[in-house]
Amino acid sequence: MADAATIDSPETEPQTADHGHGDHHDHHPALEHHFEDLDQQFDAGKLGMWLFLAQEVLFFSGLFAAYTVYRWANPEVFVDAHHHLNTTLGAINTIVLLASSLAIAWGVRAAMRGDRYTILTTHVFTLGCAAVFMGVKTIEYTHKWDEGIGAGDFYKFLEGHHLVADWMFSDYMPGLTISSLGLGVLVSLIGAAWAAAGSPVKGWVTGSIGVSILSLGLGIVIAKCIMPTPLEMEMAGGHGAHAAHDEGHAAEPAHGDAANADEAHAEAAHAAEEGPAEGEAAAEEEYTGPTAAERMSFSGPNFFGIYFIMTGVHAVHIIAGMIAILWVIAKAADGQFDADYFLPVENVGLYWHLVDLVWIYLFPLLYLIH
Amino acid sequence: MSHDAHTHHISSPALLWATFFALVALTILTVAVASYVPLDNFPVQVFLPMVFDTPMNLSWLDMPITLTIATMKALLVAVIFMHLQHDKLFNAVLLIGAVLFMVLFIGMVVLDSQQYEPEVLDYQYDKQTALNP
Numbered sequence A: 001m002a003d004a005a006t007i008d009s010p011e012t013e014p015q016t017a018d019h020g021h022g023d024h025h026d027h028h029p030a031l032e033h034h035f036e037d038l039d040q041q042f043d044a045g046k047l048g049m050w051l052f053l054a055q056e057v058l059f060f061s062g063l064f065a066a067y068t069v070y071r072w073a074n075p076e077v078f079v080d081a082h083h084h085l086n087t088t089l090g091a092i093n094t095i096v097l098l099a100s101s102l103a104i105a106w107g108v109r110a111a112m113r114g115d116r117y118t119i120l121t122t123h124v125f126t127l128g129c130a131a132v133f134m135g136v137k138t139i140e141y142t143h144k145w146d147e148g149i150g151a152g153d154f155y156k157f158l159e160g161h162h163l164v165a166d167w168m169f170s171d172y173m174p175g176l177t178i179s180s181l182g183l184g185v186l187v188s189l190i191g192a193a194w195a196a197a198g199s200p201v202k203g204w205v206t207g208s209i210g211v212s213i214l215s216l217g218l219g220i221v222i223a224k225c226i227m228p229t230p231l232e233m234e235m236a237g238g239h240g241a242h243a244a245h246d247e248g249h250a251a252e253p254a255h256g257d258a259a260n261a262d263e264a265h266a267e268a269a270h271a272a273e274e275g276p277a278e279g280e281a282a283a284e285e286e287y288t289g290p291t292a293a294e295r296m297s298f299s300g301p302n303f304f305g306i307y308f309i310m311t312g313v314h315a316v317h318i319i320a321g322m323i324a325i326l327w328v329i330a331k332a333a334d335g336q337f338d339a340d341y342f343l344p345v346e347n348v349g350l351y352w353h354l355v356d357l358v359w360i361y362l363f364p365l366l367y368l369i370h
Numbered sequence B: 001m002s003h004d005a006h007t008h009h010i011s012s013p014a015l016l017w018a019t020f021f022a023l024v025a026l027t028i029l030t031v032a033v034a035s036y037v038p039l040d041n042f043p044v045q046v047f048l049p050m051v052f053d054t055p056m057n058l059s060w061l062d063m064p065i066t067l068t069i070a071t072m073k074a075l076l077v078a079v080i081f082m083h084l085q086h087d088k089l090f091n092a093v094l095l096i097g098a099v100l101f102m103v104l105f106i107g108m109v110v111l112d113s114q115q116y117e118p119e120v121l122d123y124q125y126d127k128q129t130a131l132n133p
Helices: A038-073 A075-084 A087-112 A116-147 A169-196 A200-226 A230-235 A241-246 A258-274 A276-282 A292-296 A300-333 A343-367 B013-036 B059-081 B089-131
Strands: none
Touching: A038 A075, A038 A300, A038 A343, A038 B089, A075 A300, A087 A116, A087 A200, A087 A343, A087 B013, A087 B059, A116 A169, A116 A200, A116 A300, A169 A200, A200 A300, A300 A343, A343 B013, A343 B059, B013 B059
């Protein structure tokens, strides 16, 4: 988890230092000239944010419409394909996002009370949660890529076969994890040192970036602990998953009949779920990858098209939110917010909650299909 | 710098924590229902022994349960975390309006796709027979 305590706030300036920029009661420095007063500016800005959020809901509704139509028409494909998604990882990501939402709500509360230090710590914590989320997503995506589970033409998954590819993400994952953890600690320390040395904006921004990089590594570690690859299971003297993975190499290919192959796939997935003991008996017929005829109808490649676009667009929103939160941290460290003016904190918070809302629906719809 | 005319409502820490724990509890509930409750072979006879004596296939309840829990979570986030309960009504109207239009949109698309499903199936059948004569 992100540790906001890695950064020591110097609290060099008293809370009221920024009120010195001119006559506060007549003209707040943040008040734009085209607004009557700060209240009007706040309401207008917030209304704009809500309009944007309404637009976001409609934007995502296109993706949800695609999901609904295809799930309605092909429920069995969704049930089969979702066995490739790890429910525990999805649940962890949900709770991580909920925690970040709590932190942001707490930050808005702090902003209303003019508590600059709490704004900073809650937002750094939120960034950490967002990065953990992205770390877990990194493992989910790369794991699927290495198995050959991609969208559309990138779907080369065969039950029981190991994909041979020139590029396997898992080869690079240990290096990425260690460098992410190391670099994250280093950058966080540099940020803390800068903040302590009396440049709060530079210090807090650098420290936040450090915490993000560190949390990305932590997310990768958490996800790896829960969902190791079959090879890693083997190295650790593993059991279960791999055995189920391997059975049934030998069925005759190309049944031709799509329905038949679908059934075989269902069976294999079922066997994988039940584990090795009953698996051997169950998987006599075997799925040999989508044939040209199968590609005509909705199948695994299409499900993962929907999966990758929905979660990918959501991940892009997470990244955009992280940039926005970084901006809020910079402004807060600069002492630009007080109990009268905290509109950016409020609006970025609203945006972050919406990203959370989208995930609240994505998680059960993609990970909990039955 | 007190604004007597205008004060923002500040959420209490207890409310924020309670909301968070309710959200986590609902997440765990939805995972538990999906993982451990055998909806396709639900033992109704245990709960209503005087009415039923065999398990019942309740898998049609899966989506309603999932979506109800998700909507409860979404409402908690919108009303408490996004502060709609003390916000201007118009902001809530915007969100509700967007959701209504989303429902309308998805409903129309689903109706339309059902409408053309026979043609799609015919097309797929023709293509498949062309590929496997």
